[in-house]
Amino acid sequence: MPIKRKRTDASGEAVLKGKPIGASRSEMAEVVLPAVTNLLGKLLGGHAMHLVDVVAAMAASRHANSYVVTASVDYIDFRNPINLGELVILKSQVNRVFHTSMEVGVKVFSENALTGERKHATTAYVTFVALDAVTRKPKPVPPLILKTAEEKRRWREAGERRKTRLAMRYKKQKSRD
Numbered sequence: 001m002p003i004k005r006k007r008t009d010a011s012g013e014a015v016l017k018g019k020p021i022g023a024s025r026s027e028m029a030e031v032v033l034p035a036v037t038n039l040l041g042k043l044l045g046g047h048a049m050h051l052v053d054v055v056a057a058m059a060a061s062r063h064a065n066s067y068v069v070t071a072s073v074d075y076i077d078f079r080n081p082i083n084l085g086e087l088v089i090l091k092s093q094v095n096r097v098f099h100t101s102m103e104v105g106v107k108v109f110s111e112n113a114l115t116g117e118r119k120h121a122t123t124a125y126v127t128f129v130a131l132d133a134v135t136r137k138p139k140p141v142p143p144l145i146l147k148t149a150e151e152k153r154r155w156r157e158a159g160e161r162r163k164t165r166l167a168m169r170y171k172k173q174k175s176r177d
């Protein structure tokens with residue numbers, strides 16, 4: 001029987017098969033209950049951030065088919081409050097894969113189930129690193145297959161954001177040394 005060998009690149013690393021963005025696109029929703037609202041009956045920012053992290057991790061781990069950890073969360077602002085009793089709907093997708101890391105974009109909406117009105121509440125970008133199940137060290141992530149002009153635009157913009165992110169990371173590290 002012929003021996004099946006893994007395809008490798010010049011550095012000996014396995015060449016991973018690309019996956020389309022749609023294969024890992026994720027969505028979740030929950031009703032805003034009193035336990036997660038402030039005194040004005042608006043969704044707590046901290047709870048919104050938790051949901052952003054969870055739905056982003058879904059897309060990242062589905063794409064990488066591995067454990068992932070949050071490496072960084074970009075600047076996040078809240079454009080519209082989400083009220084008690086409304087639905088909070090979160091959509092995530094991998095925007096770009098680098099080597100062991102990937103950027104996931106998350107859009108958060110509020111929806112009033114009685115009127116059907118939907119509002120964009122926030123957008124966030126979260127970077128995850130895939131970890132090997134045994135060594136727990138960063139491991140390469142399969143490349144993305146881009147299909148639409150929108151996906152290509154997000155991919156380009158993710159590259160710009162990564163430059164800023166890594167510049168901040170190393171600046172902070174230097175100031176600690």
Ligand SMILES: CC(C)(COP(=O)(O)OP(=O)(O)OC[C@H]1O[C@@H](n2cnc3c(N)ncnc32)[C@H](O)[C@@H]1OP(=O)(O)O)[C@@H](O)C(=O)NCCC(=O)NCCS
Binds near residue numbers: 070072101169
């Ligand atoms: C994220 C983590 C795995 C990176 O490990 P590391 O030893 O610094 O690894 P490296 O320097 O080799 O970086 C690995 C990848 O992470 C990326 N990375 C690390 N820190 C980053 C940051 N702040 N922003 C964006 N990307 C980052 C690197 O660019 C690299 O990506 P690439 O392979 O695609 O080029 C490690 O810092 C960690 O485990 N952090 C804690 C994660 C955690 O507990 N998260 C939960 C929330 S607290």
